[in-house]
Amino acid sequence: MPFLKKIALFASLPEASLLTIAEVAGLQRFSNHAYLFREGEEPDFVYCFIEGGVVLVGSGADAQEAVIEFFGPGESVLLPAALLGLPYLVSARATSDGQALLIPAYKLRQLIDQDVALAAQCARVLSGHWRVLISQLKEMKTQGATERLARFLISKAEHETGAATLVLPGMKKEVATRLGIKPETLSRTLRKLKAYGVESDGDSIRIASIERLAALTRPPASQDRPNR
């Protein structure tokens, strides 16, 4: 199982642990827009993406969807539900064709109490996930739609300076709810960002200068604020 090494959860584990995992892991292909699992279900597996990715969505009341986050190759989802044996709080919908490694939840619950390396790595990966959510929550509570979109785009760019081109990790309407806004508002906000050097064509985006865009997110701070 060469690709175990590509999954953050397993990359740093010693050979012994890898072997045990390889024994219980299964491979699954999935196609775009397919649901890998749904909110409320009992957790059967942890999903680790080798290729392609998913979006985690929570379905609020009404028919509203709340996109929590996008996940791609090397990342894992559902560790929390699997470890605690509690129903999923979110559904996962594929954002492309791909394949994932599935680790049975009950196996993981056994292994984690026996294998220090695995347990410690789980704790570290979960810590990272926690920090991602904290950042998102902070943004939701303190920034407006424009700033959030700007930071989102920057976070999807590889480098942090100069120009960048990137592809949105999902449909525009998914990106919209990830940002906590409606698709219509995303459309308009994206257009507003043209003035800051952001060109969009379908699902690919070109940022002329990341610095310029970043300047948007922290208000001038000092004396003069031209307009706004």
Place this chain on the structure above:
Amino acid sequence: MPFLKKIALFASLPEASLLTIAEVAGLQRFSNHAYLFREGEEPDFVYCFIEGGVVLVGSGADAQEAVIEFFGPGESVLLPAALLGLPYLVSARATSDGQALLIPAYKLRQLIDQDVALAAQCARVLSGHWRVLISQLKEMKTQGATERLARFLISKAEHETGAATLVLPGMKKEVATRLGIKPETLSRTLRKLKAYGVESDGDSIRIASIERLAALTRPPASQDRPNR
């Protein structure tokens, strides 16, 4: 150290682990409104509350504060930053006098690679925290201020049916930003909830019927929706 048993992180650990932890843990008293640590600092300790609690706040641009969550007795904060050795993303301000157990971060980073029981328990506690944040994010993205307040109040009540009395876990303005709204809006929203049997006096709240309040959060769902 009898109170190690009262901390969720340690409650289920075997004697051997408890002893190692007791050796490195220190006790600290703190008083209301004091900052235990601030955003951006290097993580020195994990904090486990024996008595009293804190609020985790992230400071967005400008002077805006974003309250992430309240933590009280038995709970721990900062595990993620401590395990990863990354700067805190939030500050912690006491919401009452109290005392906390401090575990040095570097010790924890050592222990977690040696003690399965501890590592596994960290993973489980972090899983729980992750789920709490997911729920909050979902609410932020799909519900209005009124619904969020209602669910918040319900979550602070001990039982889930009948009447309940509760004390807000912090100042009203902290509760407000925890909910992602301004203090003024909290005031008004609280008043709106009077119509649903919620009486407030200072920081104590009386809910006449939790079921009635809960009904608010899931819209009628079926055919007829009176007004709205």
Place this chain on the structure above:
DNA sequence: ACCATGGCTTGACTTAGATCAAGAGAGATC
């Protein structure tokens, strides 16, 4: 080739919540 379907954009209008402003109480401090 035709017609659905569904995603995206754009415009006109509405609204939930923010902002600005003023005042009431409750502790502190001198």
Place this chain on the structure above:
DNA sequence: GATCTCTCTTGATCTAAGTCAAGCCATGGT
């Protein structure tokens, strides 16, 4: 006991984002 400061409330207005509605364009099926 008078004054400051700080939290909370209430009222009047403003605005960012939501809603409703129409149209465009790509995709996919018949």
